[in-house]
Amino acid sequence: MQNRVKENYTISGSFVFFLIGVSQTPGIVLNFQSLALRDAGQDAWISIILMGLSLHFIIWMIYKMLGYPAKDVIDVHRTIFGNFIGNTVSLLLVGYYFILALFVFRNYIEIIQVWVFPTLKTWVVGGVLICIIYYAVSGGFRILTGYSFFGVLAPTVLIFALYFPIRQGNLNNLLPVFNHSFLDLLKASKSSSFIFFGIETLLIYFPFLKLPEKNVKWAHFALLFTTFKHTSVIIVTLMYFSQGLLKHSLWPTLGMTKIIELSFIERFEYLFIFMWLTVIIPAICIPIWCCTRIMKRVAKLKPRLSLPFLLAILFIAALMFNERIKIDAFEKFLIEMGFYFIFVYIPFLFIIYVIRAKIGLKRK
Amino acid sequence: MLPNIHKALREISKSSDFVQTTITVQGKLLHFSYYASLINHEQFHHDLLSFIQTTNCEIENLDDLKALIPIEEIKASSDLKQISLSLTKGSIFLQIDPHLNEGLVVNIADLQLGLRTNNDTENEYSVIGPKVGFVENIDTNMNLLRKGLVSEKLIFEEHTIGSVSKTRVAIAYLEGITNPQHVNTVRQRLLDLDFEVIFDSSFLDQIIADNSNTLFPLLISTERVDRIKYSLISGQVAILSNGSPYVLSGPTTLFDFLISPEDYYLPWILGSFFRLIRYFGVAFSILATSFYVAILTFHYTVIPKELLSPIIESRINVPFLPLLEVLFLEITIELLREAGSRLPTKVGQTLGIVGGIVLGQAAVQAALTSNILLIIVSLSALASFTTPIFKMSNTIRFLRFPLIVLASFWGGLGIMIGIMFILGHLMRLKSLGSPYLVPLFPFRYKDYSDSFIRSSFTLTSNRNKYLRPILTKRYSLQEGKDIGDDYNNE
Numbered sequence: 001m002q003n004r005v006k007e008n009y010t011i012s013g014s015f016v017f018f019l020i021g022v023s024q025t026p027g028i029v030l031n032f033q034s035l036a037l038r039d040a041g042q043d044a045w046i047s048i049i050l051m052g053l054s055l056h057f058i059i060w061m062i063y064k065m066l067g068y069p070a071k072d073v074i075d076v077h078r079t080i081f082g083n084f085i086g087n088t089v090s091l092l093l094v095g096y097y098f099i100l101a102l103f104v105f106r107n108y109i110e111i112i113q114v115w116v117f118p119t120l121k122t123w124v125v126g127g128v129l130i131c132i133i134y135y136a137v138s139g140g141f142r143i144l145t146g147y148s149f150f151g152v153l154a155p156t157v158l159i160f161a162l163y164f165p166i167r168q169g170n171l172n173n174l175l176p177v178f179n180h181s182f183l184d185l186l187k188a189s190k191s192s193s194f195i196f197f198g199i200e201t202l203l204i205y206f207p208f209l210k211l212p213e214k215n216v217k218w219a220h221f222a223l224l225f226t227t228f229k230h231t232s233v234i235i236v237t238l239m240y241f242s243q244g245l246l247k248h249s250l251w252p253t254l255g256m257t258k259i260i261e262l263s264f265i266e267r268f269e270y271l272f273i274f275m276w277l278t279v280i281i282p283a284i285c286i287p288i289w290c291c292t293r294i295m296k297r298v299a300k301l302k303p304r305l306s307l308p309f310l311l312a313i314l315f316i317a318a319l320m321f322n323e324r325i326k327i328d329a330f331e332k333f334l335i336e337m338g339f340y341f342i343f344v345y346i347p348f349l350f351i352i353y354v355i356r357a358k359i360g361l362k363r364k
Numbered sequence: 365m366l367p368n369i370h371k372a373l374r375e376i377s378k379s380s381d382f383v384q385t386t387i388t389v390q391g392k393l394l395h396f397s398y399y400a401s402l403i404n405h406e407q408f409h410h411d412l413l414s415f416i417q418t419t420n421c422e423i424e425n426l427d428d429l430k431a432l433i434p435i436e437e438i439k440a441s442s443d444l445k446q447i448s449l450s451l452t453k454g455s456i457f458l459q460i461d462p463h464l465n466e467g468l469v470v471n472i473a474d475l476q477l478g479l480r481t482n483n484d485t486e487n488e489y490s491v492i493g494p495k496v497g498f499v500e501n502i503d504t505n506m507n508l509l510r511k512g513l514v515s516e517k518l519i520f521e522e523h524t525i526g527s528v529s530k531t532r533v534a535i536a537y538l539e540g541i542t543n544p545q546h547v548n549t550v551r552q553r554l555l556d557l558d559f560e561v562i563f564d565s566s567f568l569d570q571i572i573a574d575n576s577n578t579l580f581p582l583l584i585s586t587e588r589v590d591r592i593k594y595s596l597i598s599g600q601v602a603i604l605s606n607g608s609p610y611v612l613s614g615p616t617t618l619f620d621f622l623i624s625p626e627d628y629y630l631p632w633i634l635g636s637f638f639r640l641i642r643y644f645g646v647a648f649s650i651l652a653t654s655f656y657v658a659i660l661t662f663h664y665t666v667i668p669k670e671l672l673s674p675i676i677e678s679r680i681n682v683p684f685l686p687l688l689e690v691l692f693l694e695i696t697i698e699l700l701r702e703a704g705s706r707l708p709t710k711v712g713q714t715l716g717i718v719g720g721i722v723l724g725q726a727a728v729q730a731a732l733t734s735n736i737l738l739i740i741v742s743l744s745a746l747a748s749f750t751t752p753i754f755k756m757s758n759t760i761r762f763l764r765f766p767l768i769v770l771a772s773f774w775g776g777l778g779i780m781i782g783i784m785f786i787l788g789h790l791m792r793l794k795s796l797g798s799p800y801l802v803p804l805f806p807f808r809y810k811d812y813s814d815s816f817i818r819s820s821f822t823l824t825s826n827r828n829k830y831l832r833p834i835l836t837k838r839y840s841l842q843e844g845k846d847i848g849d850d851y852n853n854e
Contacts, residue, residue: 012806112777117662120774128774132784139792146791146805147784267665274776281784 005207011145013215019144019205019286020222022151023198026104026283028230029111029276030331032192033237033252040188041243042173043180045234047188052227054189055196058342059219061350066206067213073203073349074297080352087298094294096341097204097287098310100197103334105129106318106327108280115254115273126318129284130311136285137292137307141208144289147282154278159229161268162236165256169239190339194331195230197338198283199223200346204290250324288314369444370462373397376448389416390423395459395467402454404474411435412456412470426460426468437471453530475501483609487754488588490626497587502532502606509536509602512593517541520604523554525568529561532606533568538596543832546601546615549796554603565608566755574794579762581621581755582795583614590625599833601796615796615831617803619815621756622646627818636817643816645747649760652744653690654767654779656737660686662775674736681731687772689733693741694764696723701745701761802830 036044065076073093077086109125117125136147180188202219206212237252249255260268291310292303321327374384381401386393394416398408415432416423423429426440437455441447442465447457454473459466481504483497498505506520521535533554537547553572562568565585573582586592587609592602595613603612622642627635659666660679667675682689700719704712724742727733744764751757763786770778793800803811811828813819825841827833 015807116775116777125774125777128777128781132781132788135785136788139788143788143791146801147788149805149807150787261668263668264671265666266668267663270663270666270776274780277777277780277784 009141010208010210011142013209013211014218015145015149016202016209016212016215017218017222017225018148018152020199020202020219021225022148022279022282023201023286024196024222024226025151025155025229025279026108026276027195027197028155028233029251029253029273030107030195031250031252032195032230033234033241034246034249036188036192036234037238037243037246038188039191040180040185042175042238043178043185044188044192044238045174045231046178047185047192048195048230048234049227050185051189051193051196052223052230055199055223055342056220058199058346059202059216059223061346062202062206063213063216063219065350065353066203070207070209070212072205072207072293072297074294076349076353080349080356090294090298093204094291096337097201097290097294098314099334099337100201101284101287101291102314102317103194103330104280104283105314106321106330108276109318110324110327111251111254111273111276115251115269122319122322123315126315129280130315132281133284133288133314134307134311136281137289138303141205141289144282144285147278147285151279151282154275158272158275159232161257161260161272162232164260165236165240168259169236171239173239173242174235191335193339193342194335196226197334197342198286200338200342201286201290203346204293205286368463369442369447369457369465369467370395370397370459372444373448373451373457377451387413387417389419392423392460395462397451397457397459399451399454402452402474403456403472404454404477407435407472407474408456412472423460426466429458429460430468433468433470435470435472439469440466441469442466449530475503483587485588488586488591488752490588490624490629492629493625494590496589498589498592498604498609498611500607500609502534502604505604505611506534506536508589509592509596512589513538513596518596521547521551523551525554525557525559525605526562527558527560529563529607531562533562534604536592536596536602536604538599541597541827541833541835542599542601543834545832546599546796546798550601550603550614562605563607565603565605565610565612568603568605569612574796575792578789578793579759580618580790580793580800581753581759582616582793582800583612584616584620584753585610585612585755586753587611588625594625594628597838599827599831615798616800617795617815617830618790618800619804621753622751623818624752632818632820636819639816639818642750642752645750646760649744649747650763650767651779652740652747653694653737653764654771654782656740657686657690657768658771658775658779661772675734678734678736682734683731685772687768689737690741690768693727693733693737694768696727697741697745698761798830798832803828 032048033044036047040047066072074086074090077089080086081089105126109122109129112125113120113122136143209215233253237246237256240256241249241252246252254269254272257269257272258267262268265271288307288310292306295301295306296303321330370384373382377399379399381399382397383400384395384397386395388394411434415434416429419432421428421432423432430438430440441450447467447469450469450471451457453471455469455471458468458470479500481499481501483499485495485497488497489495496508498508510518515538517539519537519539521537523533523535525531525533535547535550535554550572554568557568557571559567559571569581569583569585570576575582583603584591584595592611592613596602600613600615603614605612622639624638624642627639629635630638660675664672684692696719700716700723703719704716707715720742724738728735728738745761748757748761751760767779767782770782772778774781790801791799791805799806802808803815808830810826811830813823814828818824822841825838826836827838829836
């Protein structure tokens, strides 16, 4: 069993609200609306709700599996698979979290390049972001929690920006409701599932929460809040865009904010994109922190060494995805991987864990 | 053979203000050694010499002498080191027989010499409220605090710090209210300190602060007595240092630096409003010019078309990049401020008018800067002076420069990156071991009654939790005296 995390490094259990909340936010600016639309048409919003609700089970499983006493997935791997295989599986997770971070990172760079600075090179934006990511992660988990706190607050203000597209929207676009089969809805859920990714980082930072079992409600609240946000965004999108146009949009959310005109500011999407940095930084930092944590726990590699190494790879990997087609393929890959990780691997782990616990009890 | 103290003292001190004299009393020779520049001569003649010379009692030994002199701080000593230390602090060394090693050390230091006795809080002015400020003398300062907080719980804990200056430093706190952990932290850091001369309490501030590589002040330093009283009753620790009219208090949060005592002298709605104005001032002062650079360099499409033509008109003749234009004006303002604070008050005012109005107008006419920028820069300079604590307003004035440079590189992205850096830095900072950004992070919603806004006194009856005071309750609430629950006025 791992040593308990020291008291002064833990955070209040209710802060899991912000950690989960911010991890699930960055997908909003991407094309989840058009991906969901391809399978479920105007019913895409139902798919989002379904996805959100089903994740409550996953949260329940994670809390059951990791609570009493608090531990992380590395311990679970060790107890289930034994030390050697368990550690190997844990190391595989490094790759998963890294890809998760890379996805957010690369997509934000692309948004900057397409929407704001068409001539700015990838390595410049990437390099600047890497600096701030290094600063944030090296501050430790508490600092990441702080960033998440601001990362949830800032975009919540941006929700009010939805008022403008609602005014332009057409409610008839949502009708008829329920004219897609349940299978289609599930398919749509899967293809847009990446907006909910990030919740699985809970597997690593779980022991950093104070009294996690008592604060499980905050994790569920976070998920409810995310589901509400995503559903309202997709409903507004469906109202605002025609289906034909939406199918070919890459950043529908940004497209909607573009129409906002105030007496002192035009091109509101600039403000939106820059404010979005408050979301992006914690959403990249938390998975990267998870990577360093796993490497420390499994390979005894100090974060001082592993963090620059990880960030260097992140930087190089971001340079490799230099075309839209590659990024698209990467997105598809991530959706497949993340979906099976969350909906197959975690329940699988949970079931084995429960069975082992039962056997252990009988032996006693 | 022990060294002869009388001679040894002569050896130690070659200074010309060191005096050794003898006075004949009842046929006996009394030997005096002292620094003439340090002692209170009036006290020396009236309280010491006159009593000794007019006495009828026999003076046989030191004890007789000790009983004669009506001064509290008096003791017999034969330790050369201790005696010479006392002498440098303003004591007199008195011997009956210079061949004996024992003598009396009488403290008649002149504490008021060369010090002002009152201070009008000129640097932290407030329209309403007391205008009494701390002075350079630590005893006066302690007296001011004692007069305001009439309670035996007010504890002063004195230490001597500085290998050359031997400065008296006092830690003040309210026993039973202030968390002893804070007191321990301060005490430990003060005792660990090795420094030669403590010129001012800001030395202590920098040396005992948790992080020395930060722009942000981690302890409040103020000359206002009411402010320190308020810090003490809310559970903070104050540090007084002799020779400095500025008293430190901590642990602080970022938001403490934007609180003015005047907020509490106004009705809470007005107090809160002015406090919010100050927050706005800080944000404006840090961000306004960098926004100007970012928008005019990269994001000119953000400007609405009605606003576009005045901006173009004012900038049409300016040959420079926005960055150069902004730096030129910002540095001009900084020069004016720096020159203004170095010059005597009256000259400074004149210079402000010449510099501010004439230079600004001329710069616009010469097409070195645009009118709009002139407005923004002077407004943001003005806004930076709304901060009640001088150290914080320095920080705020500095912070805009990195942001301007970042904005000229990457526009809005640069500004956001700068803000994220500042945010991360603030979250890392600690003041005497407690987080700097509470109650925002870690989030303490119960402490919001008195942080961003100043709520009415009915809501602030408890101390703020983030200071972890031992006693939470401040005062009990009274029944409302307005119409309140009875609408029929019966």
